[in-house]
Structures are given as structure tokens and as C-alpha cells.
Amino acid sequence: QVLLVQSGAEVKKPGASVRLSCKTSGYSFTDYFIHWVRQASGQGPEWMGRATHYSQNFQGRVTMTIDTSTTTVYMELNSLRPEDTAVYYCVRERQGGLFDYWGQGTLVAVSS
Amino acid sequence: QTVVTQEPSLTVSPGGTVTLTCASSNGAVTKSYSPNWFQRKPGQPPKTLIYSTDNTHSWTPARFSGSLLGDKAALTLSGVQPEDEAEYYCLLYDGGAWVFGGGTRVTVL
Numbered sequence: 480q481v482l483l484v485q486s487g488a489e490v491k492k493p494g495a496s497v498r499l500s501c502k503t504s505g506y507s508f509t510d511y512f513i514h515w516v517r518q519a520s521g522q523g524p525e526w527m528g529r530a531t532h533y534s535q536n537f538q539g540r541v542t543m544t545i546d547t548s549t550t551t552v553y554m555e556l557n558s559l560r561p562e563d564t565a566v567y568y569c570v571r572e573r574q575g576g577l578f579d580y581w582g583q584g585t586l587v588a589v590s591s
Numbered sequence: 592q593t594v595v596t597q598e599p600s601l602t603v604s605p606g607g608t609v610t611l612t613c614a615s616s617n618g619a620v621t622k623s624y625s626p627n628w629f630q631r632k633p634g635q636p637p638k639t640l641i642y643s644t645d646n647t648h649s650w651t652p653a654r655f656s657g658s659l660l661g662d663k664a665a666l667t668l669s670g671v672q673p674e675d676e677a678e679y680y681c682l683l684y685d686g687g688a689w690v691f692g693g694g695t696r697v698t699v700l
Contacts, residue, residue: 514689516637524629524637524680526689534688535592568636576625576643576684581636 481505483513483569483582490588491559498555499585501569512572513552515543519565527554529572559589593617593685597692602700603671611695612663613681619662620683626664627682628657630675631694637680641666673699 486500501513515527528534530543530552542555552569569582594616603609613626620626628641639648641657644664654670664683668675676699681692 516691523693524682524691526682526691570637570639576627577646578627578629578639578642578682579648581638584636 481571481580483571483580485567485569485582485585488586488588490590493560493589493591495559495589496555496557497559497587498553499567499587501552501554501582503550503552503571506571508547508550510573512574513545514570514572514578515541515554515567516570517563517565517567519562524568525565527567556587559587561589561591563587564589593683593688593690595681595683595685595690595692597679597681597695599693600696600698602698603668605671605673605699607671608667608669609671609697610660611666611668611679611681611697612660613665613683613692614663615683615685615690617685620659620664622659624664624683624685626657626659628655628664628666629680629682631678631680640679668697671697671699675699 482504484502512529514529516524518524544553566584568584571580572578596614629637631637640651645657656667658665678694680694
């Protein structure tokens, strides 16, 4: 079955970087995109991007990479600030806007 | 930057019907916006209900349907069940980026 399994929770200090992973299985990896979405407590979700196609809100601060050998997608966010505290999700998309499976989410807490 | 607007909250009686809408600040929502709809319950990841305006997944209950309603995307819940109480979010593709709506909290009362 299709699985997206994300890495564990992270606690970071302001200014630090975080690298999250999303290990995929159960499907043809190259037939789909993996996007990253975050949701802070009490707020709506925010689309962050997919590999090489980032939201303007994160340009220059985010890097998303793909390892096809391990079917894993990584998201690195730099210069963390307290407002980056959120649950980060990976979600699969078949080109054309077909979103389907989500990872379980990773909590990132940014605090001094 | 595009702003996507949803009703903040709606209340529906069990067995009733409710329609949620999703509007774009850039004008009428069309199929080219590829509207997706997600359900989120506390402590769980979102679940995709509708993709590309009106297509359902194998796990989407038949009481959920997507459409275009006037100049907006819409999600209709027919024969609402207590377990449908949740937050619902739409997602649109606009201007080369995906944009979420702020969400609608549906209360079943």
C-alpha cells in the first residue's frame, strides 16, 4: 500500500536549520510529486512547495530534494524563527492536481 | 498573492446538507484551478476528499461531492453524519502556486 512516513519531531533554536524526511513506498516514485505543507496551531495549512518549485513565502530559505534510490524526499528549512513552529506534512500529487496520500506529520518547535 | 476564502464556520443538523465554498481573490474559480478538498480532524493528518474539482478517491464517502458553484469551488455534504464534524480546507492552483483556503469548521448539531 502507499505509505509516506515522516521523520520524528524536532526542537530547534531560532536561526538554526531543520531537515525533515518523507520516506515513500508502495508506488512508482517517479510518477508523482511530493509536496510539503505546514500547519501551525490554530491556523490553516500553508503550501511550501515541491522540489524546485517553492512558494514565494519560502524562497531562499527552503530546499527540497529527492533521493530516488531510497524514494525519500527531504525538506530543509533555514533561519528558523518561532513562527516556523508547526506540524509539517508531506503529501503526494499526481501531476494535474490529484492530491491523495499524506504523511503522518512532523512537529517542529522553534524556541530559545 | 492570491487569497483563497472559505466560510469560517457552518453548522448542520445530522442528516442535513451543507455546502462549503472556496473563492479566489483573482476571480472566478474554474477547473484549471484544480480544486482539492481536504478534511482534518484533531490530531490527524488531513485526508483528501476531492481532487480536480469533482473527483473522489476510493475512500471518499459517497455523501461528499465537489463542484463549481457560480464563480467558486464547492464541497457539498449530503446526509451529514456526526463523524463529519471537522475542519475542511480547499486548495487551488493559481499563478503557478498552490494556495490553501483558511478552512471551514463544520459543526454537526
